[in-house]
Amino acid sequence: MKFTFTDKVDDLVSRVEGFMNENVYPAEAVFHEFLEKSDNRWTIPPIMEELKKKAKAQGLWNLFLAEFEDYGAGLNNLEYAPLAEIMGRSPIGSEAFNCSAPDTGNMEVLARYGTQAQRDEWLVPLLNGEIRSAFAMTEPAVASSDATNVQCTIDRQGNEYVINGRKWWTSGALDPRCKIMIVMGKTDVNAPRHTQQSQILVPVDTKGVTLLRPLNVFGSDDAPHGHAEVLLENVRVPASNIIGGEGEGFAIAQGRLGPGRIHHCMRLIGCAQRALELMCKRAENRVAFGKKLSDQGSVREDIAKSACEIEQARLLTL
Template identity: 55%
Template sequence: MDFGRSAKASDYIERVGEFIRTEIDPVEADYWRAVRADGDGFTVPPIMEELKAKARGQGLWNLFLPDETHGAGLTNVEYASLAELMGRSSIASEVFNCSAPDTGNMEVLHLYGSEQQKRTWLDPLLRGEIRSVFCMTEPEVASSDATNMAATAVVKDDQIVLNGRKWFSSGIGHPMAKVAIFMGLTDADAPRYAQHSMVLVPLDSPGLEVKRLLPVFGRLDEPHGHGEVIFNDVRLPLDSVIAGPGRGFEIAQGRLGPGRIHHCMRLIGLSEKALELACKRATERVAFGKPLADLGGNRERIAKARIAINQARLLVLYTAWKLDTEGLRGARSEVSQIKVVVPNVATEVIDMAIQLHGAAGVTDDFPLAAAYTGARSLRLADGPDEVHLHLVARQELKPYGAAR
C-alpha cells in the first residue's frame, strides 16, 4: 500500500493549492454576495467563468478523469489530495470543472456513451460550456433500494418514452444545465439488475417540467438547486439510451463508486477548513476572562476533531488505493465504509466549530451553516448510512455463511 505522492501529483497539488489561495480565496465572498444579490439567486456571477478560463489556461482542468486524453491522468490516490484542497472552498470544484453531478455524468459518457452522445454532450461538458443533472431518486418510493424505482423508460418502436417523478435532481436550477441523465424501469420481466435504463434527456424536451426547487435545511443551494422534475410522456430517439436498454444498473454502479469517494475526499477538506475556523475562534475569542480554547473542554474537542479527521483521511486513501489496485468490486466494502465515516466526522467537526462561533456560526457570516447542510445531506445522498452499513456487514459475514 503506497500513499506517496508522485512528482506529477505533487506538481498538481502545488499548483491547485496556489490557484485556490491566489485566485479563488480572494473573490469567493464576492461571488456569494453577487449570487445573493440576484433576484432569485440562480444567475452565475461572471467571476465564475473568468476563474474557469484561468484554470483551464493553466491546465488545471478535468482533474478527476484518469484518462489523459481528457483529464489529468491521475490515480484515485493522487486525485484524493486535490479533491481535499477543492473541498475547502465552496466554489473550487466548479472552477476546475470537477464538481458533481457533472463528474459522474462525464464518467458515464466517457465509459458508456456512443460517439454521437460524446460529441453532443460529453465534449461540451469537458469544455465546461454546459452543466448537467442526474435524475434517479424518487419521492414515492424508498430510493435507497433502487429496484423500487417507479419511473419508466419504455421502448416504443424507435423511441424511448419516459414517465415519472424524480426529486433531489441536483443542478437542475443551474442556468447552464442543458441535459439530464434519467434512470427508469424498462422491462419488469427481465432479470432484476437488467430491468432499468439510463437515458440522456435535453432539459428543453417536451413533457419535462421542473415542478419546484427543494430547500435543504431552508437553503435552495443557489445557483445549482435540487429539483423535483416531472416526466410526462417525454419521447426521445432510441439512441438517447446510454449503452442500450437494460444496462442502467451496470452503469449506476460504475458511476456511484467514484462519485462516493469524490464526495468523501472533498469532505475531508471541508472538515479541515471547519477545524481551522474553530481553532482561530477558540484562540481569539475571550469569555469569562479566558480564550474559548481554555473553557468547557474545548481543547479536548479540538484534539478529538484532529484525530477523527486524520483517521477518516487514512481510510479514504486506503479506499482510493484499493480502487486503483482492485477496482470497484474489490473496494466495495471500503467505499461504503468511508461513505458512513466521513460525513459523520464532517458533521461532528462542523457542529463543534459552529458551537465555538456561537450565534454567528448559524448565520451566513461564516461558511459553517452551509457546510453543515452539505455534510449532513451526504449521509443520505448516494445511499443512506444504513444501506452502506448493511453492505459492510454482509461482506464481513460472508465467510461465515450468513451474508444475507
C-alpha cells in the same frame, strides 16, 4: 498508515493550493454578494466563469478524469483524492476546476459507456465547461437507496423512447447552464431485478420535462445549483439516447456512484478541515472567563477530537 504520492501529484497539489489561495478564496465573497443582490437566485455569478477560464488556462482542469488523458490529468481515484480535498475546502472550489458533481459522474458515464455520437454531443461540451448536467435517479415514491426500486418507465416506441416518472434531488437541474440529464428508469419490468433498469439522455428542454421546485437541504435551497423535483410526462427522445443498452442502467449506476460517492467524501474532508482551521483561529482570538478559548481544556479537547475524526475519515477515504 502513510500515503505517498508521485511527483506529478505533488506538483498538482501545490498548483491547486496556489490557485485556491490566489483566486478561489478571494472570490467567495464576490460570488455570494452577487447572489444576495440578484433578483434571481438561479443565475450564475460571472466570477465563476472567470475562475473556470483561469483554471483551464493553467491546465488545472478535469483533474478527476482517469480516462482520456488528452482532457483530464490521467490520475487514478487515489491520486485524485488530495486534489479533491483541496478543492472541497471552498463551496465554489470544485466547479472552478470543472471537477464538481454531478458533472464529474455524468462525464465518467459518457466516457465509459457512451457512444461516439453521445460523447461528441454531450461529453465534449461538458469537458470544456460550456454546459452543465444532472443525474435523475432518486424518486419521491420509493426508497431509492435501493435503485432497483425506481418506478420511472422508459418505453420503446418505434425509433423513440417515451419516459414517464417523477424524480427528486436532481442536483444541478435548476442551474441555467444545465442542458442534459441522465435519467434512470425501467425498460423491462419482467427482466431479472438488476437488469430492469436503463439510463437515457434527456435534454432538459425536451417537451414534457418540468422542473417543479428546488428542495431544501438543512434550510438552504443551495442556489444556483439546487436539487430539483422533476416531472417527466410522455417525454420523447430518440432511441439512440439510451446509454450502453437496455438493462444496463443498474450496472452503470454502480460504476458511476462507486467513484462519485468517494469524490464527495474527499471534498467534504476538505470542507471539514477548513472548518477546523477556522475554529482554531477563533479559539485563539476569543477570550472567555479570563482565558483564550484555546487555553480552555474543554475547547482544546473538542478541537483535538475533531482533528482525530477528520484524519480518520481521510485515511478511510484514501
